[in-house]
Amino acid sequence: MSKSNEDSKSLSVQGQRRDRNRIPSASEPLSPELLKFLRDSLVESHMQMEPPHVFVVFGASGDLAKKKIYPTLWWLYRDGLLPKVVYFIGYARSDLSIEELVKHFEPNCKVKDGEKEQFSEFVKKCTYVTGAYDKPEGFEKLDSVIAELEQKYDGPANRLYYLALPPNVFAPVTSQIKEHCMAGSGGWTRIIIEKPFGRDTATSAELSNHLASLFHEDQIYRIDHYLGKEMVQNLMVLRFGNRLFGPSWNRDHIASVTISFKEPFGTQGRGGYFDEFGILRDVMQNHLMQILTLVAMEKPASLNAEDIRDEKVKVLKSIRPVRVDDVVLGQYVGDPNGKDEDARQGYLDDPTVPKGSTTATYALAVLNVNNERWDGVPFFLRCGKALNERKAEVRVQFREVPGDIYPSGALKRTELVIRVQPNEAVYIKLMTKRPGMGFDVEETELDLSYNSRYTDVRLPDAYERLILEVFCGSQINFVRTDELDYAWKIFTPLLDQIEKEKIPPIEYVYGSRGPREGDELMQHHGFVFTGTYKWSPPQNNNKL
Ligand SMILES: NC(=O)C1=CN([C@@H]2O[C@H](COP(=O)(O)OP(=O)(O)OC[C@H]3O[C@@H](n4cnc5c(N)ncnc54)[C@H](OP(=O)(O)O)[C@@H]3O)[C@@H](O)[C@H]2O)C=CC1
Numbered sequence: 273m274s275k276s277n278e279d280s281k282s283l284s285v286q287g288q289r290r291d292r293n294r295i296p297s298a299s300e301p302l303s304p305e306l307l308k309f310l311r312d313s314l315v316e317s318h319m320q321m322e323p324p325h326v327f328v329v330f331g332a333s334g335d336l337a338k339k340k341i342y343p344t345l346w347w348l349y350r351d352g353l354l355p356k357v358v359y360f361i362g363y364a365r366s367d368l369s370i371e372e373l374v375k376h377f378e379p380n381c382k383v384k385d386g387e388k389e390q391f392s393e394f395v396k397k398c399t400y401v402t403g404a405y406d407k408p409e410g411f412e413k414l415d416s417v418i419a420e421l422e423q424k425y426d427g428p429a430n431r432l433y434y435l436a437l438p439p440n441v442f443a444p445v446t447s448q449i450k451e452h453c454m455a456g457s458g459g460w461t462r463i464i465i466e467k468p469f470g471r472d473t474a475t476s477a478e479l480s481n482h483l484a485s486l487f488h489e490d491q492i493y494r495i496d497h498y499l500g501k502e503m504v505q506n507l508m509v510l511r512f513g514n515r516l517f518g519p520s521w522n523r524d525h526i527a528s529v530t531i532s533f534k535e536p537f538g539t540q541g542r543g544g545y546f547d548e549f550g551i552l553r554d555v556m557q558n559h560l561m562q563i564l565t566l567v568a569m570e571k572p573a574s575l576n577a578e579d580i581r582d583e584k585v586k587v588l589k590s591i592r593p594v595r596v597d598d599v600v601l602g603q604y605v606g607d608p609n610g611k612d613e614d615a616r617q618g619y620l621d622d623p624t625v626p627k628g629s630t631t632a633t634y635a636l637a638v639l640n641v642n643n644e645r646w647d648g649v650p651f652f653l654r655c656g657k658a659l660n661e662r663k664a665e666v667r668v669q670f671r672e673v674p675g676d677i678y679p680s681g682a683l684k685r686t687e688l689v690i691r692v693q694p695n696e697a698v699y700i701k702l703m704t705k706r707p708g709m710g711f712d713v714e715e716t717e718l719d720l721s722y723n724s725r726y727t728d729v730r731l732p733d734a735y736e737r738l739i740l741e742v743f744c745g746s747q748i749n750f751v752r753t754d755e756l757d758y759a760w761k762i763f764t765p766l767l768d769q770i771e772k773e774k775i776p777p778i779e780y781v782y783g784s785r786g787p788r789e790g791d792e793l794m795q796h797h798g799f800v801f802t803g804t805y806k807w808s809p810p811q812n813n814n815k816l
């Protein structure tokens with residue numbers, strides 16, 4: 273019998289060396305080794321296989337459902353990772369036939385020639401219910417569809433409800449679920465919600481209190497999809513699985529930690545939605561803070577979800593609210609020489625953005641974790657749209673070597689970089705003796721690039737992992753109520769002040785690295801950029 277809050281085993285497995293330089297795309301099946309590992313260790317041990325499982329997608333007609341949720345369900349189904357008896361019910365206000373719904377999401381499923389028959393089987397498991405989000409009729413209908421399945425299998429179904437919906441209907445939908453659609457005795461109900469989880473401490477607490485009045489904590493799965501990314505999940509293994517890092521992972525050795533998220537495109541016509549939240553709420557308060565807690569937390573007592581989340585909460589409690597002096601805010605303007613129309617458009621040129629908006633599309637914040645391990649070490653959180661590249665990474669910069677015996681300026685700071693995306697990698701920038709007769713030192717790297725070390729290992733998409741974990745009842749990678757509350761407390765005073773004082777963001781050009789003031793603030797807090805490091809990708813030409 274599956275139970276909530278169980279530990280899920282790591283989804284990662286050893287890859288093997290095969291063709292170089294290729295990580296298969298998300299729509300390709302997982303490797304046989306990974307599939308076997310998942311089926312054996314995760315699915316079989318955590319899931320009750322016999323009772324029907326019903327996955328309901330609220331907002332089935334929407335963008336998230338079409339682009340992410342249905343394709344993910346298909347890939348999990350195709351790879352045999354879901355329970356034997358599983359059904360998928362779409363729910364939305366639009367009057368759609370099941371054929372229309374399938375047509376809507378099928379292109380994103382990337383069904384291959386040999387998979388057509390299996391895809392038809394998947395489609396046969398899909399149904400659709402039309403209904404409002406705030407009236408009982410639709411939910412009663414939904415419940416009766418599930419009840420029919422229960423009759424067929426002679427037992428209560430386990431029910432998973434995914435709210436791929438705007439936040440203004442979270443409350444009515446969850447109330448209706450509670451009233452009309454809960455699993456009968458012997459079955460379980462789990463609710464999956466997507467951010468935004470409120471806009472600040474008060475609105476987030478309102479939503480949390482509402483959910484808590486209806487469900488137990490172990491029924492609530494708040495998705496932060498960054499927690500489903502391979503390299504984010506790897507943080508705990510790197511830190512707690514290597515003797516090397518433990519002794520130096522503290523203020524005595526680490527000068528700063530930079531957690532970056534960069535996107536090379538602007539709002540692409542979706543500025544109306546973005547403008548309500550801005551980059552601080554859209555990326556920093558959630559994705560970057562989640563990464564920060566994994567970098568900064570103490571070793572948990574076990575891999576149990578509560579032990580891990582307890583440690584993450586302790587980190588959040590040790591961070592003082594961010595002050596406006598510790599932040600640089602930016603907003604992009606179009607680049608007149610930009611390569612395409614998007615690049616020539618500034619944020620304010622997007623017709624869906626309110627005129628004169630001061631919403632930030634770039635933010636850099638300096639945080640301090642006020643505890644014995646980290647006091648005085650700046651944690652730079654940096655995120656932005658319309659920047660020079662797509663990149664998410666954690667950069668740990670170490671302090672200078674004390675008692676330097678090399679010529680002045682020769683030694684550069686060691687850096688450990690965990691690149692979340694693209695091209696997942698862990699690399700350490702360090703000093704070495706320049707090969708040859710002399711005794712010069714030079715910068716080089718220890719490089720674990722996934723596309724050369726783990727060729728042909730398809731890294732599961734974040735949603736695949738997370739949805740599978742909900743089936744399995746593992747809450748390790750989901751945000752607990754108190755965690756969310758403490759994360760909001762760090763940002764709410766700043767957000768209030770920005771809004772009240774209408775603090776103007778600094779302009780930066782589309783495709784640049786963001787405002788110069790961002791680099792200056794980092795330097796002011798001790799980040800050192802020398803610009804001397806040059807990376808040469810491995811050649812693999814076996815010259816020796
Ligand atoms: N396994 C692999 O695939 C490896 C790849 N590489 C690649 O080599 C390249 C260089 O490596 P990297 O670690 O970035 O080293 P760099 O020394 O070039 O950059 C270090 C840091 O400095 C920042 N920076 C860049 N320009 C400036 C500036 N003018 N002022 C202040 N800060 C600046 C960068 O952030 P930002 O530009 O984001 O602001 C980055 O955080 C990267 O493209 C990296 O991906 C390196 C090693 C291994």
Ligand SMILES: O=C1O[C@H](COP(=O)(O)O)[C@@H](O)[C@H](O)[C@H]1O
Nearest residue numbers: 497498535554555559664693734
């Ligand atoms: O949550 C969000 O994340 C995406 C970036 O996700 P990624 O997995 O592609 O890195 C971002 O574009 C969006 O604004 C934000 O809401």
